[in-house]
Amino acid sequence: MDQANKKRNWGDILAHVVVVVLLIWTIFPLYWLIITAFKPLEEFMTYPPTFWPTKWTLDNFYEGLIRQNGLPALWDSLVISIGTLVISLAVGVPAAYSIARYKTGGPSLAFTILSFRFMPPIVPTVALFLIATSLGILDTYALLILVNCMAVVPFVVWIMAGFFEEIPYSIEEAAQLDGASWLRMFWDQVLPLSAPGLVAVGLFAFIFTWNELLFATILTGRNVTPFTKIVPGINIGHVEPHWGAIAALGLIVIIPIIIGSWYLQKYIVRGMSYGAIRE
Amino acid sequence: MTTAATPAPASPGAASGSEAPRGRAPGGGLLNRFQRYLEQHGGFGWALVAPALILLVPVVIGPTIFVVVMSFMRYSPGEAMQFVGLRNFIRAFTTPRFWHGLYVTGWFVFFSIAVQLVIGFIAALSLQRVGARLRRFSMAFLLIPMMIAPTVVGILWKMIFKARYGALNYLLEQIGITGPDWLANNTAALAGLLIADIWEWTPFITILLLAGLQSLPREIYEAAYMDGSKPWQVFKNMTLPLMKPFIFLAVFLRLIDAWKTFDLIMGVTRGGPGDFTESIAFYTYKIGFTYFEQGYAAALSFIQLIVIIILGKMLLSQLTKVRAENKATVE
DSSP, X not given: XXXXXXXXXXXXXXXXXHHHHHHHHHHHHHHHHHHHHHSOGGGGGOSSOOSSOSSOOSHHHHIIIIITOHHHHHHHHHHHHHHHHHHHHHHHHHHHHHHHHTOTTHHHHHHHHHHHHHSOTHHHHXXXXXXXXXXXXXXXXXXXXXXXXXXXHHHHXXXXXHHHHTSOHHHHHHHHHTTOOHHHHIIIIIHHHTHHHHHHHHHHHHHHHHHOOHHHHHSOOSSOOOHHXXXXXXXXXXXXXXXXXXXXXXXXXHHHHHHHHHHHGGGHHHHHTTTSEXX | OOEEOOSOXXXXXXXXXXXXXXXXXXXXXXXXHXXXXXXXXXXXXXXXXXXXXXXXXXIIIHHHHHXXXXXXXXXXXXXXXXXXXXXXXXXXXXXXXXXXXXXXXXXXXXXXXXXXXXXXXXXXXXXXXXXXHHHHHHHHHHHHXXXXXXXXXXXXXXXXXXXXXXXXXXXXXXXXXXXXXXXXXXXXXXXXXXXXXXXXXXXXXXXXXXXXXXHSOHHHHHHHHHTTOOHHHHIIXXXXXXXXXXXXXXXXXXXXXXXXXXXXXXXXXXXXXXXXXXXXXXHHHHHHHTSOOHHHHHHHHHHHHHHHHHHHHHHHHHHHHHHHXXXXXXX
């Protein structure tokens, strides 16, 4: 018994050591991003590198947001992300409900829609570039929103279908016996019950689009410049990256995502595993 | 508690929902009458799915078919399309850079998944063992790498990898190791990409496996320990087999994602030095949008699509099989 206890203690100590190492490993790069964002320009070139800025400055934020056009880039990303969010929920939620309740198209329809998400985005992009060029819609918000829906709608449909299946059907039947129209029943009964799931799916949808790079690089030009496209290319002069401005913008774009992901904590496994694991 | 549902959304719940609801009171406006008409003709479900399909067909199916057609053409912007038969495919299969891209992708997929599974498993077992408070605290930070933009992950690591002024080489020096010039050396650049990917995705594997561990029935563990089994034996004979569906799921999801790797390469190495760290997706991007040889790029895309369909089908059938076996053994 005593020996078993001793073993248990060693195991506990080891587990704590692993968790602490894991946390340091995860947090250190983020810490480095934060201090780089506040370091003055001359401190990027010092050796040894400083692990605590000698002087804290906001110059990098000014450089990134104003002089390097970070602000319009953030605006573009915001417009595209919100546009994608609204449209993908508007078309995805009814489809999810239909698949969950009426089994529309059977499992094959649901799987086909999901498989769109697993397609490498570079595949349709080659053709989309050509089509968009000939239609003259390259480098517009509309195009970016539309192509982002390609990845987000399947996600919305698949995950929301799972949430709708968890709502007891009797609630809807009662509403229908009262003579409520489908829209009324859906709006008054179903949506409020699936609200937490809906918020989570919406947040995921926003985050996926906000972080998207491939479409943002290929299908845009001078007019629309999402931050993912411009941030890595911020230079001093022509070659040396302006690390301070890059870090400052990087920090700005991840803060809302970090806050959002804390809300998502409960749904993260479910969302990222496409509903295969439900907590 | 956690349950591992089959990936088919249509399986659980709602047995009563197999047909359109009835019993609605007559009357109502135009919308209601239209709805009733659709229900009577069995089209209401399809009417709800229609907007999603109308959106997805032109942005996914249309372009994909177009890419297949383009892959048999020679085309650059401003030129007329010209049918060249299989020449694009022959070109791909005889180009060393194509094979190198496949090799880099394969290497990257294999090592990133292998390393992440091992670390992720150790981390998940540890997290399960510590107190609930520390676990929750850790989770809040573990979420961050996989949720933030891969572009930012890329520049973050590029910053740390900087040869002269970067943090990593300085820290390595403190323990007596002279770090390589990470992004200028072929092998080191590839290793660097791997490190960044491990940072970004190991937490995901960890959280997924932790959810799996927490769903395992307690009682069988107690029974095993009562029988005097050693922890290692319990892990090997019970935990590992029971966790098989979760491990497979993790591999499946990571494989599909790692196969598309583009963002991270764009952020960290831009395919360099030279084109040594070019994945197949990045190579396709370069061909299509730097050299603008879009017929050839379409052929490359087509090849990638075929590979992912085959891989996905294989893994999915494995996953379903493992799940079925596992259900049988638990019950």
